[in-house]
Amino acid sequence: MTQPVLSVRNLEVEFVTRRATLRAINGVSFDIARGEVLGVVGESGAGKSVTGLAVIGLIDPPGRISAGEIELSGTRIDHLPPEQIRRIRGKRIGMIFQDPLTSLNPLYRIGDQIVETIRTHTNLTETAARKRAIDLLAEVGIPAPEKRIDGYPHEFSGGMRQRVVIALAICAEPELIIADEPTTALDVSVQAQIIALIKRLGRDHGTAVMLVTHDMGVIAETCDRVAVMYSGRIAEIGPVQEVVRNPLHPYAKGLMGAIPTLAGEDKRLVQIPGSMPRLSAIPPGCPFNPRCAFVFDRCRVDRPEPIRQGTQAVACHLFDPVKETAA
Amino acid sequence: MLAFTLRRMLQAIGVMLAVGVIAFSMFRFAGDPVNQIVSIDTSAAERASIRQSLGLDDPVLVQFARYFIDAVQFKFGVSYQFRLPVSSLLMERLPATLELAICATLFAMVAGILMGVYSALRRDTVLAKLFQAVSLIGISLPTFLIGILLIYLFAVTLGWLPSFGRGEVVKLGWWTTGLLTVSGLKALIMPAITLGLFQMTLIMRLVRAEMLEVLRTDYIRFARARGLTTRAIHFGHALKNTLVPVITVAGLQFGSVIAFSIITETVFQWPGMGLLFVQAVQNVDIPIMAAYLLMVSLIFVTINLVVDILYTVVDPRLRSTVGRAS
Numbered sequence: 210m211t212q213p214v215l216s217v218r219n220l221e222v223e224f225v226t227r228r229a230t231l232r233a234i235n236g237v238s239f240d241i242a243r244g245e246v247l248g249v250v251g252e253s254g255a256g257k258s259v260t261g262l263a264v265i266g267l268i269d270p271p272g273r274i275s276a277g278e279i280e281l282s283g284t285r286i287d288h289l290p291p292e293q294i295r296r297i298r299g300k301r302i303g304m305i306f307q308d309p310l311t312s313l314n315p316l317y318r319i320g321d322q323i324v325e326t327i328r329t330h331t332n333l334t335e336t337a338a339r340k341r342a343i344d345l346l347a348e349v350g351i352p353a354p355e356k357r358i359d360g361y362p363h364e365f366s367g368g369m370r371q372r373v374v375i376a377l378a379i380c381a382e383p384e385l386i387i388a389d390e391p392t393t394a395l396d397v398s399v400q401a402q403i404i405a406l407i408k409r410l411g412r413d414h415g416t417a418v419m420l421v422t423h424d425m426g427v428i429a430e431t432c433d434r435v436a437v438m439y440s441g442r443i444a445e446i447g448p449v450q451e452v453v454r455n456p457l458h459p460y461a462k463g464l465m466g467a468i469p470t471l472a473g474e475d476k477r478l479v480q481i482p483g484s485m486p487r488l489s490a491i492p493p494g495c496p497f498n499p500r501c502a503f504v505f506d507r508c509r510v511d512r513p514e515p516i517r518q519g520t521q522a523v524a525c526h527l528f529d530p531v532k533e534t535a536a
Numbered sequence: 537m538l539a540f541t542l543r544r545m546l547q548a549i550g551v552m553l554a555v556g557v558i559a560f561s562m563f564r565f566a567g568d569p570v571n572q573i574v575s576i577d578t579s580a581a582e583r584a585s586i587r588q589s590l591g592l593d594d595p596v597l598v599q600f601a602r603y604f605i606d607a608v609q610f611k612f613g614v615s616y617q618f619r620l621p622v623s624s625l626l627m628e629r630l631p632a633t634l635e636l637a638i639c640a641t642l643f644a645m646v647a648g649i650l651m652g653v654y655s656a657l658r659r660d661t662v663l664a665k666l667f668q669a670v671s672l673i674g675i676s677l678p679t680f681l682i683g684i685l686l687i688y689l690f691a692v693t694l695g696w697l698p699s700f701g702r703g704e705v706v707k708l709g710w711w712t713t714g715l716l717t718v719s720g721l722k723a724l725i726m727p728a729i730t731l732g733l734f735q736m737t738l739i740m741r742l743v744r745a746e747m748l749e750v751l752r753t754d755y756i757r758f759a760r761a762r763g764l765t766t767r768a769i770h771f772g773h774a775l776k777n778t779l780v781p782v783i784t785v786a787g788l789q790f791g792s793v794i795a796f797s798i799i800t801e802t803v804f805q806w807p808g809m810g811l812l813f814v815q816a817v818q819n820v821d822i823p824i825m826a827a828y829l830l831m832v833s834l835i836f837v838t839i840n841l842v843v844d845i846l847y848t849v850v851d852p853r854l855r856s857t858v859g860r861a862s
Contacts, residue, residue: 265761267757267760267761295760295763295765295766296763297763298760298761298762298763299761299762299763299764300763303761304758304761304762306754306757306758306761308754311753311754311755312754312755312758313755313758314755314759314773314776314777315755315777315851315852315853316776316777316850316851316852317773317776318852325764325768325772326762326763326764329762329763329764329765329768330763361852361853363852363853374758377758377762378761378762381763
């Protein structure tokens, strides 16, 4: 296997507050290969976005990466000085945020924002950068780019603005794109276009994509692999068909059961009882144990580590061979 | 854009008309001006002839029309105390006041923006906290006290700066300027600081609050994710967005600076319009008071107009909504 573009090992992110130190990410590990799209799903507050921000080095105080390693194409980037990680941001890692309406500076023409980003990361001249900006806008599907380049953000629709944001994220041909809920703020028809665009860009340029979302439909359609996050940990990770069709972790089962299907029988959608614990009140052992239907004693004391199950890996004691012998 | 400007100008003319009515009515309600001019032993016939020569025996409407037509041509009548045309008195004093007000505003904006940006970006440093404390003093201390304290320190104790007047002035056509002589510049320092201090602290606090607000926005986070330099983010993206409300406040404050220069001019005996106005109030010199009222409102209205237009220059969103509305 070739070297992964992104390799995250045992990542921990803490937020130091006056009352306590909250651990938002607790021992997360995953790889993304060249050209691969990794989906990251989970409820709000599961740590999806924080993981993305940690990778790109945008965790602001009081938050900090307290343990673990992040490697980009084999180079460690999690403890670089600010100026060096700044040079990586936008050049080697592109990021797309949730709300295209607020991601662009309203007072600058979109062309100026793209040219500014290109010129920050390359030696192109103003004219060359502008030409490249027009090409980029054409590539992300903005009609008449040589005219629209002089438009202000408010002159674009939400979907078009997200295309501009994507153009900004890919303008230095990054190895990795982190897309943090890129379609959540868009309406459904536009969502499909944006997803198709991200997928196409990943394929054409061999870019690795980390797609953070809570939309299982988007995951199923776009991703090669998927990581299900719960309370700052990865509950299950594996190829998307496997995880969607045959989820192992009880939480992943619950999530997949909550996807409505057109073909499905006329039954109630499965609902996971309760809600995710707050960061200040994560129970000992498996964080999912209070809501789990298959909970047993060990879940309440012992934290499950990821266990390989075929192509999937699952953090659940149900799959631990030790349990077999103990039981 | 043009329609927007025209509409704003019409509104401005409306405001000026209303102010004109108020200025004119001062003549009718502030006592009989003839008594201010004559001495006690003037005969009734003489009083009547003065009254007639000043046009005070015509019907009110005729007087108002005449006042208005004159005012449009910058003729504000003759000062009771100086027996000179008010407009030439004002014109003589205007450069002093404008120079003072402009310098005070420049000082307020430059120092206010710099201090505001610094205390937003380096929030936890000692200097930022010091700025906050000083700004509190600047906002709460009255102007005359600051002026007197400055005079005590720099003029009386240290003897570095003159305590009153404008220093030597140079004539440039009808305009007199103190900016070209050393003594003029030295004389300008303390009044400008006194006059601008309140505005400076206001702008500083505003810039700080706005900047902190802007730094939290998504487009700043996205700008950081794009790997832009901190410098480009802070002074390009953040500062430009911060300046929209600052322009409004600074613009409106410029009007107040001129209006409130009365106090500073009195403290420093600055030979400007404010000092003229204070003398006019003491002597019930209504033509000067009325003309001063008109001048100050004209300045206010003009500034408002300019600020409105400046907005659309800074913020492209306003440009198009304004265009669509018209």
